[in-house]
Amino acid sequence: MTRPAKRPTSTDVARAAGVSQTTVSFVLNDRPGQSISEATRRRVLDAAQGLGYRPHASARTLAAGRSDIVLLSVPDLPVGASINRMIEELAVSLAEHGLTLVTHLVSAHGRPLPEVCASVDASAVLGFEPFDQDTVEALRRLGVTVVPPANVDHSLAMRPIGRLQADHLISRGHQRIGYALPEHPGFRRMAEDRLRGVMDACTDLGLAPPVVLSTSLEIAAAARAVTGWMSESVTGVCAFNDDTAMAVLAGLREQGLTAPADLAVIGADDIPTSPLTAPPLTSIRFDLHEVGRRRAEAVIAGLSGREPHLTFASVNPQVVQRSST
């Protein structure tokens, strides 16, 4: 346990540098349109450095009228490492604009989002899925900028993933495609976005729409789905993600069947354990870097009152071919 210590204030710095506190503020914030002599500048910077001065965030926020905190509300889902890439990119991009990203895990017993925003004095919030209307309203009243989420760009970013899954299967000769939808309600929206991609592919290539079956991660459930696809003469299935694909693989095994001979299976996300399944799982790899960067831009735009450019962020999806297809 380490104890609090007394913190130097901007006035302390001013005293140490022999200038007024205002000057300190100007120098430290690099305020444009001010003319501070290089000498003064240095003295202030040195004094600050020497005292180990850090501006007091709350005081600054109070005075300036806006904080530099951006809150990201993350769903309590077993989201993979790729999400972390996006968060990282988002944090870095925001930091370049002087903003600090913190995340908050939404949980069943947790406090409502507006309350959390108020507690941290966030000036902007974003999430992975759209917030409901009441929440948005409450946030607006708090003066928080709500950055439009998933449905605008994340969603669009998901679709090419499904598209690529289907294209891959079709290019390998499969004519009757299945889709494995996860049962977990939290994945609903994302899954539908990806599914749309495979539907598009089927339509464009003149195939019948995919046979959509939902499954949990229980072997029995997956085995049932497998039976369903077989009876519809499906020969290749796109799974929402690699976890779901693993369930399908297990379901096949349970029935004494095997991939890709009896049913080809392709996952998505390319999680670290995908190469370890039996047979190794073909998957889609992509990166959310750009999505993070775009969302950061949207935050900046929102904060300065502009409408963000809703350009489409590419996730550069690509097939990682292994032996399950």
Place this chain on the structure above:
Amino acid sequence: MTRPAKRPTSTDVARAAGVSQTTVSFVLNDRPGQSISEATRRRVLDAAQGLGYRPHASARTLAAGRSDIVLLSVPDLPVGASINRMIEELAVSLAEHGLTLVTHLVSAHGRPLPEVCASVDASAVLGFEPFDQDTVEALRRLGVTVVPPANVDHSLAMRPIGRLQADHLISRGHQRIGYALPEHPGFRRMAEDRLRGVMDACTDLGLAPPVVLSTSLEIAAAARAVTGWMSESVTGVCAFNDDTAMAVLAGLREQGLTAPADLAVIGADDIPTSPLTAPPLTSIRFDLHEVGRRRAEAVIAGLSGREPHLTFASVNPQVVQRSST
């Protein structure tokens, strides 16, 4: 995009309720030792409600001298869902004390922790592993309470997991135990904690110490480790976690061997996909609820200047028997 709106202040509430702003503060904070008539109380509460009033966090922090923000620094590791359980519990426990938990992902290009703490004006920080001395020092100067981390209770919580893995293998007749250490440096510390548990078991039961081999998630690396164990006549291996165990299973398969006949394998964490491997993976399930609660207590203690009670948090580990052992 939603725009900021004007926020009601405590003075607005005072005006609406026809009392002084001081009274509003007293009522809203339920200040002990004050005698506010029930009537006034109600009027204030109603007015606040009616205006949709929310105290301004920064102003409160500035005036009170301490914020109610607790920052959790989380490592950029593919940590599983069980970590989320702990975070959730931590957040809820802290909320009961009026504290708000936010997390920050530490990334390679990210800002240093003290800077982030300063930006959010955290009054306490915690992490999963001990912070280095410089960081602690910087944090102290900021007046942030540093809650002692992992090494104190998380570490102790990890050990029984390894213990149970070994006990399980030994109880099933294995006399020569192996340990699969992950190569990822971020897991080092936790892995060593778990390993200690298996060493204890071997010592206590009069066996030779485990044959420790490290492996990545590459099949080739895992296959090499398998060869290593076989050559040392190891018959059962405890893997650091389920991911690592999956690699070992794949390594076995690669060599045309199988679990548990040639080598029994037990994982840890019981991730959702563990039942889906071939053969289904025996694992250790536990819950970090109590760890979260304990850490919350440590935060409260630290914030009030007391040394925390370093009681041992049980994670109730238990074996989930499947066919890999």
Place this chain on the structure above:
DNA sequence: GTGAAAGCGCTAACAC
């Protein structure tokens, strides 16, 4: 029982 007044540490007009 309730209110007046003095800050908390900082920003930003506006003087000099």
Place this chain on the structure above:
DNA sequence: GTGTTAGCGCTTTCAC
């Protein structure tokens, strides 16, 4: 070029 001054919205001591 640099300093004076007035708050930002809240807590808290002390007087009524």
